[in-house]
Amino acid sequence: MVFLLHKCEHDGMGTPTTSTIVYGVLRDLFHGAQIVDGLYKVEVSGLMLLDALLHFPNFKDDLLQLLLKQVQGQFTLWDSAMMRKIN
Numbered sequence: 090m091v092f093l094l095h096k097c098e099h100d101g102m103g104t105p106t107t108s109t110i111v112y113g114v115l116r117d118l119f120h121g122a123q124i125v126d127g128l129y130k131v132e133v134s135g136l137m138l139l140d141a142l143l144h145f146p147n148f149k150d151d152l153l154q155l156l157l158k159q160v161q162g163q164f165t166l167w168d169s170a171m172m173r174k175i176n
Contacts, residue, residue, distance in 0.1 A: 093131065094171040095141040095157075106138040106157055111172070112164075119166055120147050131167045133160050144168060 092105040110132040117124050122145075124130060139158045145166040147154040154160055 091131075092173050092175060093133075093157075093167050094173060095138055104138060105173070106136065106141045107133050107161075108135045109133055109167075109172075119164070122166075124166065127169050128166050129169055129172070130164055132164055133157060133162065136161055144171070 091109050091111050093107050093109050095104050095106045112130045112132070114124050114130050115126060117130070119130055128145075136158055139156075141157040143155060143157055143160065143165055147160075147165075154165075157165075
């Protein structure tokens with residue numbers, strides 16, 4: 090299982106926000122932006138931190154997506170540095 094982390098304001102450490110499924114799609118397009126090295130397309134599943142901001146907000150579609158809870162059950166981009174694999 091992989092957890093996405095969100096940086097804490099006070100210590101810069103990661104707080105688990107959600108469990109996820111990771112898809113490696115380097116150079117693919119996601120909402121019109123090319124996925125670069127170090128980023129992954131992830132499917133957001135169980136949320137733990139409901140008001141976490143998306144690292145890559147979606148402004149282009151009809152639905153404004155700024156928070157992680159707005160993409161639950163959908164896909165978003167996430168920086169690999171903010172992912173932790175748990176066995």
